[in-house]
Amino acid sequence: MxxxxxxxxxxxxxxxxxxxxxxxxxxxxxxxxxxxxxxxxxxxxxxxxxxxxxxxxxxxxxxxxxxxxxxxxxxxxxxxxxxxxxxxxxxxxxxxxxxxxxxxxxxxxxxxxxxxxxxxxxxxxxxxxxxxxxxxxxxxxxxxxxxxxxxxxxxxxxxxxxxxxxxxxxxxxxxxxxxxxxxxxxxxxxxxxxxxxxxxxxEPFWDLLCAGEEKNSKYIGAKTMDAGDIIQTISGWTVIGHGKARVRTLTLPFDKTDHFRMKSVSNYKGIRAMDEAVSELSLKIDPRDAGRALFLISAPAKEINMDIIKEQGDWLREMAPNAIIRNGDYPREKDTMTVTVIFSELSDLERVRYYYNRSTSMMPVIKQRQADLADRRRDIDELSRDIPSLLE
Ligand SMILES: Nc1nc2c(ncn2[C@@H]2O[C@H](COP(=O)(O)OP(=O)(O)OP(=O)(O)O)[C@@H](O)[C@H]2O)c(=O)[nH]1
Structure with missing residues (x-):
């Protein structure tokens, strides 16, 4: 994008x-x-x-x-x-x-x-x-x-x-x-x-913006997250976060024989990165308020599989049951798995409520203070009325 x-x-x-x-x-x-x-x-x-x-x-x-x-x-x-x-x-x-x-x-x-x-x-x-x-x-x-x-x-x-x-x-x-x-x-x-x-x-915008612009087929995922996905997701109040987990780059001999174990290790790391992304969001929110959400997994190609995408999708669905969820994968990183998460169309933000409430209760005090200042200015103008000025 x-x-x-x-x-x-x-x-x-x-x-x-x-x-x-x-x-x-x-x-x-x-x-x-x-x-x-x-x-x-x-x-x-x-x-x-x-x-x-x-x-x-x-x-x-x-x-x-x-x-x-x-x-x-x-x-x-x-x-x-x-x-x-x-x-x-x-x-x-x-x-x-x-x-x-x-x-x-x-x-x-x-x-x-x-x-x-x-x-x-x-x-x-x-x-x-x-x-x-x-x-x-x-x-x-x-x-x-x-x-x-x-x-x-x-x-x-x-x-x-x-x-x-x-x-x-x-x-x-x-x-x-x-x-x-x-x-x-x-x-x-x-x-x-x-x-x-x-x-x-x-930093959380890095993979999100790069993924859809990638031209090298080696780095294009099974499900590319392009500008269209992002535009469809981002609407109204929105927060963003990302989390990382290290993945091993060396393939050890037992990796081939213990395929299931390796897959579950990857899935576990993906969930850990997703948890970090959610706990490190740009503002604390309740994901249940989100009407739309997306997640993007960026990891070495061999770490990304259908299971991991499904598991992460299920996990996000549990957190944000009311959201339309989009996802994408970006086989780019060398030794980390990064998960970027967006929650959007948030309906009730405690923080926004707090600013609106506090400001509303401050308004009468601010208005009174402005009126007092104007009165004082008027008083002093009144006092100086009969004093000649050097200006025309
Ligand atoms: N994250 C971040 N926040 C900043 C930074 N500089 C200021 N802020 C925040 O932004 C608020 C607004 O400050 P500024 O951006 O300096 O204000 P301004 O828009 O230039 O307006 P004036 O200085 O009044 O002309 C501050 O109260 C801080 O909370 C920055 O570099 N990074």
């Missing part, structure tokens, strides 16, 4: 930069292109300059709202991020069209952190403009939910997140949710290492 990737704000741009790196890796290791165009859009010039892999020209690192912000961001005011995106949307859309073989792309992926100003405010506006221009291609969003410490110290974090989620879910074909905090919990050394978190966020 080929995606045109657009990162918005600092978080979105950095994750998009990881996709650009993944595309480079796909070109060199697998001779395929998975992200033919990768763009970063920001109100902050310094953040754009700090990117590594996205092409360093104005067409790919796009500064918006320069005149309004002086190139220094919008300071977490996502309404301002939205306003700037509305004014500069054409600049972004024109840049996307510079992608080589633009019409070969299967869809768009817009990325942002939900809690900030630029990304949170602009992501739904840019998604809407893309959808209006390119109705035949799906627009997916990847949204990073804030860290726990941000929610505790800054109430704007929760409010921005709720507004961003509501807006993007009404325009994008699917919203893939990623909970930053889950990556911190996995490894404490990650706490301040955002670039490591970003590479973990992007």
């Amino acid at each position: 080929k995606l045109i990737v657009i990162g918005l704000g600092q978080c979105g741009s950095r994750i998009a930069d990881e996709f650009a790196r993944m595309d480079k890796r796909a070109r060199s290791q697998r001779n395929v292109s998975i992200c033919p165009g990768v763009f970063a859009v920001n109100t902050d010039q310094a953040d754009l300059s700090g990117l590594v892999t996205i092409k360093p020209d104005h067409q790919h690192r796009i500064l918006i709202g320069g005149r309004k912000t002086g190139g220094h961001g919008v300071g977490k005011i996502n309404e301002l991020g939205a306003e700037i995106a509305r004014a500069d949307a054409d600049k972004v859309i024109d840049a996307l069209r510079t992608t080589k073989r633009f019409y070969d792309a299967d869809g768009f992926l817009v990325i942002a952190g939900a809690a900030g100003g630029t990304g949170s405010g602009s992501v739904s506006i840019i998604a809407q403009h893309i959808k209006e221009r390119y109705m035949d291609k799906p627009v997916y969003a990847l949204i990073a939910l804030p860290f726990e410490h941000e929610e505790k110290t800054e109430e704007r974090t929760v409010y921005n997140t709720a507004v961003c989620l509501k807006s993007i879910s009404s325009v994008a074909d699917a919203v893939i949710l990623v909970e930053n905090q889950r990556y911190v919990r996995k490894d404490f050394s990650l706490r301040y290492n955002l670039s490591k978190i970003n590479s973990l966020i992007v």
Whole structure:
């Protein structure tokens, strides 16, 4: 599957930069292109300059709202991020069209952190403009939910997140949710290492995007997972995960005689990788809420058999009894078995509920505070009424 990737704000741009790196890796290791165009859009010039892999020209690192912000961001005011995106949307859309073989792309992926100003405010506006221009291609969003410490110290974090989620879910074909905090919990050394978190966020897309683009018959599975399967699966609230298990590369003499034993070892490893994928999902969910799901097994060709696919399908069916399940295999890896899992069309997400509830209960307080500020401004204007001004 080929995606045109657009990162918005600092978080979105950095994750998009990881996709650009993944595309480079796909070109060199697998001779395929998975992200033919990768763009970063920001109100902050310094953040754009700090990117590594996205092409360093104005067409790919796009500064918006320069005149309004002086190139220094919008300071977490996502309404301002939205306003700037509305004014500069054409600049972004024109840049996307510079992608080589633009019409070969299967869809768009817009990325942002939900809690900030630029990304949170602009992501739904840019998604809407893309959808209006390119109705035949799906627009997916990847949204990073804030860290726990941000929610505790800054109430704007929760409010921005709720507004961003509501807006993007009404325009994008699917919203893939990623909970930053889950990556911190996995490894404490990650706490301040955002670039490591970003590479973990992007990694589950590797096999998924490469599988359908493979041209070498040696690496084409019995059931290829192509763009059509992914488009049919991804819809509404979505989460993604992947798990790995090592498989032996050497064939020992007894392998031939103990065929059944080896098969069951492979199946066991497949289930273990699937379990890891489910427990390492980008956001904790209840799979029973999923209306659609898919799994992709990538392993050395001799490790993939009908049994393993059936067993994994049965296992996923038990976890997600209400989902339409698609599957695929990708005989590519050398010594690992990787299982990628997606749960989509999720009907009830506790985390989204939490942001909506907290924001709704915060609304009267926020409104009162805004009214008090306006009153104070009016009072001081009143006091200065009889004082002459030097301006005309
Ligand atoms: N995973 C990940 N999350 C990030 C990263 N940078 C920021 N975030 C998260 O994204 C949220 C939004 O932050 P930014 O992306 O810096 O904000 P912005 O969209 O640039 O908006 P302004 O700075 O207000 O103009 C933060 O509150 C973090 O939760 C990153 O590199 N990776």
